[in-house]
Each structure stands twice: as structure tokens, then as C-alpha cells.
Amino acid sequence: MTKKLQSITEKISPALALVAIAAVWAAISGFELVPSYMLPSPVSVARAFVEDFPLLMEHAATTLTEAGIGLAIGIILAFITASLMDRFKLLYNAVYPLMIITQTIPTVAIAPILIMWMGFDMAPKIALIVLTTFFPITVGLLDGYASVDADAVSLLRSMGAGRLRIFFTVKIPSALSHFFAGLKISASYAIVGGVIAEWLGGFEGLGVYMTRVRKAYQFDKMFAVILLIIIISLLLMLAVSLIRKAVMPWERKGVLKK
Numbered sequence: 001m002t003k004k005l006q007s008i009t010e011k012i013s014p015a016l017a018l019v020a021i022a023a024v025w026a027a028i029s030g031f032e033l034v035p036s037y038m039l040p041s042p043v044s045v046a047r048a049f050v051e052d053f054p055l056l057m058e059h060a061a062t063t064l065t066e067a068g069i070g071l072a073i074g075i076i077l078a079f080i081t082a083s084l085m086d087r088f089k090l091l092y093n094a095v096y097p098l099m100i101i102t103q104t105i106p107t108v109a110i111a112p113i114l115i116m117w118m119g120f121d122m123a124p125k126i127a128l129i130v131l132t133t134f135f136p137i138t139v140g141l142l143d144g145y146a147s148v149d150a151d152a153v154s155l156l157r158s159m160g161a162g163r164l165r166i167f168f169t170v171k172i173p174s175a176l177s178h179f180f181a182g183l184k185i186s187a188s189y190a191i192v193g194g195v196i197a198e199w200l201g202g203f204e205g206l207g208v209y210m211t212r213v214r215k216a217y218q219f220d221k222m223f224a225v226i227l228l229i230i231i232i233s234l235l236l237m238l239a240v241s242l243i244r245k246a247v248m249p250w251e252r253k254g255v256l257k258k
Helices: 002-030 042-051 053-089 089-102 107-118 122-146 150-158 163-199 207-214 219-247 249-257
Strands: none
Touching: 002 089, 042 053, 042 150, 042 219, 053 089, 053 122, 053 163, 053 207, 053 219, 089 122, 107 122, 107 163, 150 163, 163 207, 163 219, 207 219, 219 249
8 A cells, every 4th residue: 555655646746746837837927027928828838839739740740850860870870889899998998088078069069060061951950969869878888788797798608609699698688778778868869959950050840940939039939849849858758668668578577576
């Protein structure tokens, strides 16, 4: 009974927090503590969301396409890079500091350069998404490879297994939990990276829509698109969690046994 109550409390707490935030927001806008043109009420934002929903979906389709392609490329590059860095220590020592340095460069500083080099189509947006999603997945995989059970590796070697067999039998399963942790972060980064790139140039996408309504001082629509970005990011993170459960059923079994 205690566990059931705890589970219900854990599910209700986030909902109560959102309700509290919405109530405070409504109170601030209702009493005009902040001018309505700067902070529209939740009702105004909801109305703008519903009225512009078809247009928002058109722009969201572009942003999701960019995010999907960029994330897929980022995953492939991260897997190749992390695997090579794990295999060759010299490469790890040379590349890892450079990866850290790339994360100190603001995304808004890279985006204009990519747009100047690649134009206003999808290419610079996808490139920026690859750059933002590559690092968390690579680091996650490297940590996963490092966490492999040394005894399991020694056992496989004593049985005559080669590097490739050990890699697929032990290292990849050990790295999966770390990989999905990095992927969950990268999934949200993919949307944000695409939107930031669209701010600086483009013809379609949520970032382009956001720029247009901001210039028109339509802040209710501005908040509506922010709400949509939050929803998409949360849904992507949920999708990663569901894929993780499907790919790693032993984690769920371990929890059930406990």
C-alpha cells in the first residue's frame, strides 16, 4: 500500500507543480503585474495555439525532419568515433580534448557561420543539430565502454574470442544504458538546435515562425510555439525511454525482481 501511495504521489507531484505555475502565471497576467503584450495570459496562449495549430504543424514538420536527419547522422558519427576512441588510446587522448573545446563554443555563434557556408536550406540546420547531438552520445558510449566488466572480457578472451566478438558481446550491451542516457539529452538538443539555426535564416520551421511572430509583437503566438517546442521535446524523450525499455528488457525484469 505504501509503494502504491508513493507511486501515485510521484505521478501527481509534477501535475500539481504545472498547475501551480499556470495559476501564478494567470494571476500575474490577470492583475497586470506585467503588461499583457509582454506576458499574455494562459488563455490567450491556448487560443493562439488552437487557432494557429495547422500552421504550427507545417513548421513543426520541417523542424522535425531536420532534427530526425541530424540526430540520425549524429548517432552514426558518435558510434563510429566512440568505438575508434575506445579502441585506440592515442586517438582518445587526441580527440577528447577537442570535443570538450567544441562544447564551449556557443551554438548561436556557430549557426551564422554554417548558414553563410551552406545557405538557407536544411543543410546548415542539420549540420548544427549534428554538432549539438554528437557530444552527449559520444561521451555516453565512451563511459559505457569503460564500464564493461573486466572479468567478462577476460573470460571471453580465455575462450578464444577476438576483439570484435568481445565488442559486440560485452561492450555494446554494457554501453546501452549510457547510450540511451545521452540519446535522451540529444533528442531535446536536436529540436533546440534546429530552432536556433532557423532563427538566423530559413524559409520554414518553428524557428522561422517564432521570428515572424516576434517581429509582429504577437507574443501570445510566441508563447504558443514555445509550448509546442516543449511538448515535442518531451515526446521525443518519452520515445527514447520507450525504445530503451524495448531494447533493454532485462532492466525491467531486474526492477520486477527487486
